[in-house]
Amino acid sequence: MANISLVMFLLFIAITLGITYWASKRSAGSSAYFAASRQIKGWQNGIAVAGDYMSAASFLGIAGIIAFQGYDGFLFSVGWLVAYLTVLLVIAEPLRNAGKYTMADVLAYRLNPRPVRAMASISTLTVSTFYMIAQMVGAGALVKLLLGGYVTYNKAVIGVGILMIVYVVFGGMLATTWVQIVKAILLMSGTILLSILVMAHFHFSFVDFFGAIGHVTYHDAKGQEVVKDFLQPGLRYKPPYGPLDLISLGLALIFGTAGLPHILVRFYTVPDAKTARHSVVWAMALIGSFYIMTTFLGFGAATVVGPDYIKTHGGTNMSAPLLAQALAGNIFFAFISAIAFATILAVVAGLTISATTSFSHDLWTNVIHNGVERKPGEEVLVARISAFVVGAVAIMIAIVLGPTANVAFLVALAFAVAASANLPVIVFSIFWRRFNTAGAVTGLAVGLLASIGLIIVSPSMMAIDPPTVTGTARHLIQAKALFPLENPGILSIPLGFLGAIFGTLLSHEPSSQHKFNELLVRSNTGLGAEKAGAH
Amino acid sequence: MAEANKPSQTEWDQIAESQQFKDLMATKKIFILPAFVFFVVYYFALPVLVGYAPQFMSTRVFGVLNLAYLFALSQFFVAWLIAGLYVRAAANFDRLAKDIVGKAENGKGNK
Numbered sequence: 001m002a003n004i005s006l007v008m009f010l011l012f013i014a015i016t017l018g019i020t021y022w023a024s025k026r027s028a029g030s031s032a033y034f035a036a037s038r039q040i041k042g043w044q045n046g047i048a049v050a051g052d053y054m055s056a057a058s059f060l061g062i063a064g065i066i067a068f069q070g071y072d073g074f075l076f077s078v079g080w081l082v083a084y085l086t087v088l089l090v091i092a093e094p095l096r097n098a099g100k101y102t103m104a105d106v107l108a109y110r111l112n113p114r115p116v117r118a119m120a121s122i123s124t125l126t127v128s129t130f131y132m133i134a135q136m137v138g139a140g141a142l143v144k145l146l147l148g149g150y151v152t153y154n155k156a157v158i159g160v161g162i163l164m165i166v167y168v169v170f171g172g173m174l175a176t177t178w179v180q181i182v183k184a185i186l187l188m189s190g191t192i193l194l195s196i197l198v199m200a201h202f203h204f205s206f207v208d209f210f211g212a213i214g215h216v217t218y219h220d221a222k223g224q225e226v227v228k229d230f231l232q233p234g235l236r237y238k239p240p241y242g243p244l245d246l247i248s249l250g251l252a253l254i255f256g257t258a259g260l261p262h263i264l265v266r267f268y269t270v271p272d273a274k275t276a277r278h279s280v281v282w283a284m285a286l287i288g289s290f291y292i293m294t295t296f297l298g299f300g301a302a303t304v305v306g307p308d309y310i311k312t313h314g315g316t317n318m319s320a321p322l323l324a325q326a327l328a329g330n331i332f333f334a335f336i337s338a339i340a341f342a343t344i345l346a347v348v349a350g351l352t353i354s355a356t357t358s359f360s361h362d363l364w365t366n367v368i369h370n371g372v373e374r375k376p377g378e379e380v381l382v383a384r385i386s387a388f389v390v391g392a393v394a395i396m397i398a399i400v401l402g403p404t405a406n407v408a409f410l411v412a413l414a415f416a417v418a419a420s421a422n423l424p425v426i427v428f429s430i431f432w433r434r435f436n437t438a439g440a441v442t443g444l445a446v447g448l449l450a451s452i453g454l455i456i457v458s459p460s461m462m463a464i465d466p467p468t469v470t471g472t473a474r475h476l477i478q479a480k481a482l483f484p485l486e487n488p489g490i491l492s493i494p495l496g497f498l499g500a501i502f503g504t505l506l507s508h509e510p511s512s513q514h515k516f517n518e519l520l521v522r523s524n525t526g527l528g529a530e531k532a533g534a535h
Numbered sequence: 536m537a538e539a540n541k542p543s544q545t546e547w548d549q550i551a552e553s554q555q556f557k558d559l560m561a562t563k564k565i566f567i568l569p570a571f572v573f574f575v576v577y578y579f580a581l582p583v584l585v586g587y588a589p590q591f592m593s594t595r596v597f598g599v600l601n602l603a604y605l606f607a608l609s610q611f612f613v614a615w616l617i618a619g620l621y622v623r624a625a626a627n628f629d630r631l632a633k634d635i636v637g638k639a640e641n642g643k644g645n646k
Contacts, residue, residue, distance in 0.1 A: 071603055075585065078610045082578045085614055088621060089567050207598060214599035232593050233585045233603045243586020250582050254575065274629055277622065284618050288611045517551035518544070524559060525632040527550070527639055528541050 004331055005146050008338035012186075013163065016179045016345070020167050023175035029533070030373075033172035033380045034101040034357050037533030040177055040269040046282020049266050051180030052350040053080075053257075053283070054187060054290055056138050056343045057411055062291075063323075064316030066298020068307050070216070070230030072237050073298055077291035079250050083257035084287065088280040091258040093273040094430045094523035100530050102354075103264045103422060104362045106523075107429050110515035112437040114367050119444040121362040123421045124261040126448060127414045128355035129394070131262075132348055134410035136160060136398035138317075139344040144403060145314050146321070146337040153403045161395035164348045168356060168387040172380075173269060176349045183339075183346035188286060190339040194320070195293045197327040198300035212303040219308055230302055241484045249412070252489035256415035259422030262354035271532040297323065348394075355390050356383040405472035409460030409486065413451060416488045420496035421447030428500055430523055433516045435500070436509035443500025450495040454488030457481060542639060550639055559631040566624040570617055577613055581606055 027033045040048070058080065065073030099105035104120035136157055143156035151159070167175050202209040216230045228235070237246045257263065267276040301310065301319035305326050310319050321340065325333035360383035365373060373379050401407065425443045428435040455461060462481040465474045483491075522528050542550070550556050585592050585603055592603035 071607075074604070074607055075582065078581060078607050079578070082574065082610055082614050085571075085574045085617055088618055089571050210599050229599065231599055231601055231604050232589075234589045237586060243582065246582040246586050247579065250579060254578065274625075277625060281618050281622055284615065288615060292608070292611055514544075518542075518547040521547055521550045521556065521635075524563070525550075525556075525635050527636045 003150075004334035005337045006150055008334050009147070009341055012182075012338055012342050012345075015182060016163070016167065016175075019178045019182070020171035020175040023171035023178065026174055027170075027172035028380075029377075030101070030361075030379050031530075031533045032174070033383065034265075034353075034361065035268040035530075035533075036172070036174040036177055038269060038271050038530065039532050040279075042270060042275040042278035043282050044177070044181060045266060045270050045275070045279035047184045047286060048177045048180040048269075049263060049279060049283035050286035050290070051182075051184030051187070051346050052262055052266060053287060054184070054343065055135060055347045055411075056142065056340055057134070058291075058294075059187060059191075059343055060138075060142070060317045060320055060340055062294050063297040063301060063320040064310075064318075065236070066230075066294060067301035067305070067310060067319040068316055069236040070213075070228070070299070070302065071233050072235050074295065075233075075237075075246065076249075077294045079253035080257075081284065081288045081291050083253045084280060084284045086254055086258040087263070088277065088284070091264070091426065092267050092276045092280050095264060095426070096267045096270065096273045096276040097526045097529040098430070098519055098523040099268060101265065101268055101361045102358050103259075103261055103426060104358065104366075106519075107425060107440055108366065109429070109519050110512045111429065111435075111440050111509075112512075113371065116437055116440045117362040118367045119441050120422070120425075121358045121367070123417060123444050123448050124358040124362075125355055126452075127261055127417050127422070128351045128358075129390070130410040130417075131414040132351045132355075132390075132394045133397050133401070134407045134414075135344055135348050135351070136394050137401055137403065137405055137407045139341070139348070140398060141403040142317070142337075142340055142344070145318065146341070154399050157395055157398045160345060160348060161391045161398075163345055164352050165387055165391035167345075167349045168352045168391075169384045173265075173353055176346075176353045177266075177269060179349055180346045183342045184286060186339050186342055188290060190324075190336055191290055191293045191297065193332075194300070194324055194327070194336065195296035197332075198296040198304065198323070201300075201304055201327060209299075209303070213299045216302050216307070218306060230299060244490065245485045245487055248485050248487035248490035250489075251493055252412065252415040252419045252487050254419075255423045255493055256417075256419030256489070259418035259426065260414070261358060261418075261422070262350045265354045265357060266350075268530070272529065273526050300327075352387055352390055356386045359383070359386045359390075401472050406460075406475065409455060409458075412460070412487050413455045416451035416455065416492055417448055419447075419489055420451050420492040421445075424493075424497045424500045428504070430519065432504075433513055435504050436507060436512040438507035438509070439500045439502075439504030442503030443496055446499025447492060447496030450492040450499075451488050454483050454492055457483045458486055458488065459484070460486050546639065550635060553635070555631065555635050555638070559628065559635065562631060563628055566621065570621060574614065574617055578610060581610060 062076050104117045107116045139160045140153040140157040144153045214229045215227050217227050220226050270276050297320050301323040305322050321336045324336040360379050364382045365379050421444045425440045459481040462477040463475040594602050
């Protein structure tokens with residue numbers, strides 16, 4: 001079984017390395033390297049956005065949560081799609097019109113570029129690094145589970161790290177885009193196939209399928225056999241804080257998705273704002289279909305495989321692969337596992353390129369060297385070097401933490417920072433004439449610190465573990481959590497907005513108001529926007 | 536390069552204050568603001584109802600299918616619907632924006 005998985009993994013790696021080789025010959029110059037010469041088509045970018053966004057946490061994680069906690073897991077799925085309406089209605093087009101390579105471009109347009117870019121870059125690097133570490137630890141644990149006999153956790157982490165470095169260093173945005181497209185197509189095919197097989201198992205009768213969901217039998221923590229209606233809400237989010245946590249998560253998704261740097265950079269790869277809009281619509285079609293199908297994946301795993309079996313065969317994250325195995329045997333198990341692996345690789349590549357773009361374009365060129373490339377190609381060279389550094393750091397942290405580390409909260413943290421720090425300042429810089437540099441810097445700083453601070457005192461990092469939990473799986477602070485919610489959004493997002501508002505009102509900056517008309521006209525009409533490259 | 540024929544500050548101000556541009560902004564606002572408010576309210580109704588009225592949301596509609604699941608499922612279709620309506624409305628924004636850009640670029644050539 002493991003060798004079929006291995007062959008499929010290697011096949012995917014071979015295809016993506018081929019893409020990287022092809023892209024490497026088309027990645028000379030900043031616009032080509034950072035934005036694929038802005039020549040990606042709308043539908044291609046849409047698929048790539050979906051590929052960038054649907055992480056293993058969605059594919060394996062949500063399927064697992066539904067398999068164990070039923071309907072409450074499905075609630076997760078909803079927010080991931082609806083969040084794209086913020087991207088579509090508010091962010092994508094103005095961003096494409098006003099910026100060049102990073103989200104900081106939009107902020108620097110009429111504000112004092114150096115402090116604003118420095119803060120925006122810190123926020124971008126924070127979001128990307130946290131998200132990446134969560135993915136890397138997940139990848140290592142997954143590969144170890146799937147290829148147990150062949151690959152250890154450390155080797156898996158190093159392998160994933162090296163591949164993502166290779167894609168980004170040699171192939172730039174063009175290779176990253178196509179890796180994401182291949183991955184998204186694989187993920188969609190696997191999910192559709194799995195959904196059809198689940199329905200086939202129930203003789204294509206929705207009555208039978210939902211009937212089975214109404215009576216899921218398993219053993220609870222005390223070893224008692226229980227029968228539960230898995231469509232019933234409340235299996236995960238229980239009073240007193242459950243509902244608030246759910247709302248807080250919703251806020252982080254709705255406002256955070258439109259502030260995720262690795263999603264935002266994708267809109268610079270298309271020729272104009274109209275194409276950016278169409279790519280969001282394509283992405284929504286794919287992302288929505290995928291998350292609706294988590295009904296089949298998650299409830300399928302609950303009814304066909306059952307929580308008891310999953311618990312003793314790798315745990316929640318193995319729900320989807322085990323479902324594949326139960327329905328169509330080892331080859332399909334290997335295929336679904338290979339897709340999960342492809343998913344992780346594509347997402348980490350997307351995170352790496354957004355981090356390196358921000359480091360080289362924002363920090364190196366614009367903050368340290370005042371917006372001047374000292375020699376042609378410097379920006380791309382710095383990006384390539386920083387991809388090595390980012391990759392190496394992510395590998396080291398993931399190895400130090402180890403496979404059992406409690407890292408799931410890092411994804412929540414990434415979304416919280418994106419929603420509380422990035423989104424308020426992007427929105428204000430596009431829509432609020434009075435907004436200024438002090439507002440942007442305080443908004444970013446308050447949003448970032450509030451998110452991190454609240455996560456540190458939340459149940460994700462503060463809890464009292466029983467002595468059986470050891471090493472990095474233990475919570476960092478062994479005490480009762482001070483903040484009762486796992487998702488800080490409900491508090492940190494208003495704080496981010498307030499920080500930006502107060503910072504603005506407490507200072508005066510006529511030049512930023514003066515240039516507002518230019519940004520307003522440019523972001524709404526595309527007049528003066530960056531054009532697609534020649535090649 | 537785009538930088539070379541970039542409009543001057545006065546030209547940006549003129550465009551921003553022109554009736555055409557104000558029309559564009561008003562047309563956008565009329566669609567985007569209500570659409571945004573509607574989807575935010577519709578979306579947050581889900582966690583609020585499920586979280587605070589779980590009994591009510593467990594009401595079965597067809598077979599085991601309950602309000603909670605159907606409302607969650609409806610969110611996907613509502614999101615797609617809003618996206619579709621936005622794309623239709625945006626064709627109008629594009630037309631208005633194109634006029635403004637065309638005028639600005641021609642104006643430059645005549646000088």
